Structure formats: C-alpha cells, structure tokens
Amino acid sequence: MSIVKTATELKFHFRDLVIDQDQIIKLLGYSSDCLPEPFGSYLNETIRDCSHLEDIRGTYQIIEDVELVARRSSILANHLEFKVGKTIRKELEGAEKLAFFVSTAGSTLSEKAVALLGGEDPVLGYVYDILGGAIAEAVGDKLQQLIRQRVKKDGCNITNRYSPGYCHWDVSDQYKLFRLLGGSPSGVSLTPSSLMNPVKSISGVIGIGKDVHFREYQCDLCQMKNCFYKK
Amino acid sequence: MSDILSKLSDCIEFGKINLASPFPPQMKEQEGADELTAKALAQGINPQDVLTQGLMPGMERVGVKFRENKVFVPQVLMSAKAMGTAMLHLKPHFLSGAAKQKGTFIIGTVLGDLHDIGKNLVAMMVEGSGYKVIDLGTDVDAAKFIAALRENPGAVVGLSALLTTTMVNMEKITQEIKQALPDTLVTIGGAPVNNDFCNKIGADNYSSDPQGVVEFLNTKVA
Numbered sequence: 001m002s003i004v005k006t007a008t009e010l011k012f013h014f015r016d017l018v019i020d021q022d023q024i025i026k027l028l029g030y031s032s033d034c035l036p037e038p039f040g041s042y043l044n045e046t047i048r049d050c051s052h053l054e055d056i057r058g059t060y061q062i063i064e065d066v067e068l069v070a071r072r073s074s075i076l077a078n079h080l081e082f083k084v085g086k087t088i089r090k091e092l093e094g095a096e097k098l099a100f101f102v103s104t105a106g107s108t109l110s111e112k113a114v115a116l117l118g119g120e121d122p123v124l125g126y127v128y129d130i131l132g133g134a135i136a137e138a139v140g141d142k143l144q145q146l147i148r149q150r151v152k153k154d155g156c157n158i159t160n161r162y163s164p165g166y167c168h169w170d171v172s173d174q175y176k177l178f179r180l181l182g183g184s185p186s187g188v189s190l191t192p193s194s195l196m197n198p199v200k201s202i203s204g205v206i207g208i209g210k211d212v213h214f215r216e217y218q219c220d221l222c223q224m225k226n227c228f229y230k231k
Numbered sequence: 232m233s234d235i236l237s238k239l240s241d242c243i244e245f246g247k248i249n250l251a252s253p254f255p256p257q258m259k260e261q262e263g264a265d266e267l268t269a270k271a272l273a274q275g276i277n278p279q280d281v282l283t284q285g286l287m288p289g290m291e292r293v294g295v296k297f298r299e300n301k302v303f304v305p306q307v308l309m310s311a312k313a314m315g316t317a318m319l320h321l322k323p324h325f326l327s328g329a330a331k332q333k334g335t336f337i338i339g340t341v342l343g344d345l346h347d348i349g350k351n352l353v354a355m356m357v358e359g360s361g362y363k364v365i366d367l368g369t370d371v372d373a374a375k376f377i378a379a380l381r382e383n384p385g386a387v388v389g390l391s392a393l394l395t396t397t398m399v400n401m402e403k404i405t406q407e408i409k410q411a412l413p414d415t416l417v418t419i420g421g422a423p424v425n426n427d428f429c430n431k432i433g434a435d436n437y438s439s440d441p442q443g444v445v446e447f448l449n450t451k452v453a
Contacts (some may be wrong), residue, residue, distance in 0.1 A: 029303020037253045039305055040393065117351065123308045165394040171343055191369055193343045
C-alpha cells in the first residue's frame with residue numbers, strides 16, 4: 001500500500017458557513033414569511049446556540065493512486081477497493097485523483113439533538129437535528145470549494161460529492177474511507193455497523209480530473225421518491 | 232361526545248400542550264391537553280373514553296393531515312408532545328386496568344441506519360392511537376427485535392430504514408423474525424422501500440406514512 005499523506009483537517013465557525021435559513025424553514029414545513037411560534041423562537045435559539053460551537057470540523061485527503069474499475073463498479077484508492085456501485089462509479093468517470101472527506105457539526109450539537117428528540121422537547125430537538133444536518137452539509141460545501149480551488153491551478157475540475165449509504169454504495173466501506181483519513185478524522189468515529197458518531201456528520205468522495213464534470217442537478221441519480229430536496 | 236373530550240381532541244390535533252404553551256397561536260391562553268385531561272378524569276369521565284373519544288380522534292386527524300401534506304413534522308411533534316402530556320395522567324389507569332391499550336408495537340430503525348425521525352413519528356402516532364409502543368431505537372439487529380418479541384408475545388414489529396444500503400438488513404431482519412416467530416406481523420417503512428420490496432422480503436405491510444401503520448394495526452390487531 002502507498003504511503004498515506006497526512007489528511008488536511010480544518011476547524012470552522014458557524015459564522016463561516018453558508019446556511020440557507022429559508023431552506024431550514026422550508027424543511028420545517030413553513031415559509032420564511034409565515035413561521036408560527038414556537039418554531040421561530042426555537043430556530044433563533046438554535047442558531048444562537050450554534051454560533052458558540054467549537055467542534056465543527058472537516059477533514060479531506062486527496063489520493064493520487066487511484067483506479068476506476070468499470071467491471072466491478074468500484075474504485076481503487078491506495079489499493080483499497082470501494083464498491084461504490086454503477087451510478088457513482090459512472091459519475092466519477094475520468095477522475096485522475098479522488099478526494100475523500102468527512103465533515104461534522106460536532107458532538108455538542110448531535111448529542112443535544114438526540115437527547116431532546118428522545119426526551120423533554122422533541123420539537124426543539126428536531127430543529128437542532130435539521131440545523132445539524134445543514135451544518136454538516138455546509139462544511140462539506142466548504143471542503144468542496146477548497147478542493148476545487150486547490151486543483152484548479154492544475155487545470156482540473158471536481159465532481160459532486162458522493163456518500164456511502166446512497167446510490168447502493170454500502171456503508172461498510174466507511175472503515176476503508178476512514179483509514180484513508182487517519183482513523184478518526186475530525187473526531188468522528190464509526191460504530192461496529194459503520195455509522196458515524198457524532199450523528200450529524202457526512203463522509204464521501206469527490207472525483208478530480210481534467211475531464212470530470214460537476215452536475216448542478218443530480219436528483220435523478222437517487223431513487224428516493226419522496227425526498228424533500230428532489231426538484 | 233362531551234364538550235371537554237371534543238376540546239381535548241382539538242388540543243391533540245393542533246398540538247396545544249398546556250395553558251402556558253403559546254402554540255398554536257389561535258389557542259393561546261386556552262387550557263391544553265394537560266389541564267383538560269386532568270379535568271376530564273376529575274369529572275369522573277371513564278379513562279378509556281378519555282383515550283378513545285378524546286385523545287385518539289385528535290391524533291387520527293393529525294395522521295391524516297400529515298399524509299395529505301397539510302401539516303409537517305414539527306406540528307406532528309407538537310401533537311405528540313400534547314399526547315404525551317395527556318398520557319401521563321392516564322398512565323396510572325393503564326396500570327390499574329381501568330384503561331386498556333389495543334396491543335403492542337415494537338419499532339426500530341434497522342441495523343446500519345441511524346435515521347430516527349421517521350421512526351419516531353410512527354412511534355408517536357401509533358402510541359397516540361392507543362397502542363403500547365416499545366421503541367428499540369436505531370441500528371437495531373434481529374436478535375434485539377426477537378428478544379423484545381419474546382418478552383411481548385403477539386406484538387407487531389415495525390422496521391424503518393432510510394439508506395438504500397440498509398434495505399438488505401431490513402430483509403435479513405424480517406426473515407430472521409419470521410423464522411424465529413412465524414406468526415409475527417412485520418410492517419416496513421422508510422424513503423427507499425416500497426410495496427414491491429415489502430412483498431419481496433416477506434413483510435406483511437408497507438406504509439408510506441405513519442397513519443398507514445395505524446390503519447394496518449387497527450385492521451390486524453385491534
């Protein structure tokens with residue numbers, strides 16, 4: 001196996017992230033001009049609370065030793081095989097390098113959301129949960145931007161990001177992904193069934209190359225018929 | 232139906248928890264599920280009637296509205312919170328046998344999946360419809376479901392999954408449950424699953440929304 005370079009780990013402040021508040025309100029089922037109480041107060045309370053978070057982090061690692069194996073619908077990175085499935089492998093077509101990443105809203109928020117959802121205030125817990133998901137995705141956006149800037153000087157583009165658990169990429173590959181990132185990237189660990197802890201975390205891969213493409217619209221890749229994000 | 236039970240139904244439907252709760256705005260400064268349940272019981276209304284004529288109709292209306300996209304998750308959670316508050320008053324009556332639940336429902340998100348909002352909504356809605364709910368949480372394997380079933384003979388199982396890759400675990404868990412306890416009814420739900428998948432894995436029901444699970448239980452259990 002090739003020598004693994006040290007992954008890049010970054011810390012973020014809530015204020016650094018681009019969070020679309022209208023989208024959060026929409027996820028709550030309302031529009032920004034019609035958000036009844038207590039949801040408005042709850043949202044303000046969670047946003048205020050999130051501005052103090054100290055454990056929003058992201059880690060990425062660009063791997064140069066890669067191969068896309070069409071017949072096995074898989075990708076190889078540092079000789080580790082990831083069975084990403086036909087759809088993702090096709091989306092990574094043309095990738096000369098692969099960036100693996102983990103981003104997290106951190107354990108403070110994740111634990112708060114879980115405790116509230118299961119206990120004293122599920123509604124407030126739900127608002128934390130939605131905001132936590134948005135933070136993890138916003139950190140993912142930041143990492144994606146950084147990777148894009150980093151490879152641009154070599155004339156390369158990037159693909160969208162793709163995560164285990166979706167499009168038939170089995171979550172059991174998470175262990176290999178985490179291995180590439182040094183084991184416990186950004187303080188995120190895995191359960192025996194390959195799930196991330198803190199819960200509000202995302203992981204995945206981004207293709208890099210001169211001939212790869214970024215899709216503005218990728219909902220047609222996914223089978224979730226009732227997904228809120230589906231346009 | 233008495234006026235107080237009708238008001239109680241409204242409190243559940245609109246998520247009015249108690250007098251202090253500002254939600255919903257149109258019921259501000261009115262008594263909520265907490266005060267009205269206590270009042271109904273103090274007036275001597277049968278606890279079973281409080282459950283079946285007061286609380287359950289309200290929860291059913293929420294379930295139908297959620298199915299029709301007329302209300303969203305936060306409102307359902309508010310209704311569930313109102314329901315939970317009312318149920319605290321009824322708990323001693325369940326224990327004494329003065330009020331009875333319709334049956335037992337064991338629910339969990341399958342092994343390899345941590346998503347629990349959908350599972351929680353189903354649990355709340357089923358509980359609000361008069362069933363005892365045992366929530367095993369997330370990332371639950373077959374052994375845990377089977378152990379809970381052995382402790383609660385005749386219970387129905389609900390399996391939830393959000394990830395396409397955990398559908399395979401849903402299949403394994405269903406088969407292991409059916410092998411260990413063949414008479415167990417299994418209902419499944421979650422974004423990636425559908426009726427075809429339900430038939431393929433040998434589950435007994437697929438519901439795309441919580442109210443569908445309640446209707447399935449009402450047909451098979453109640």
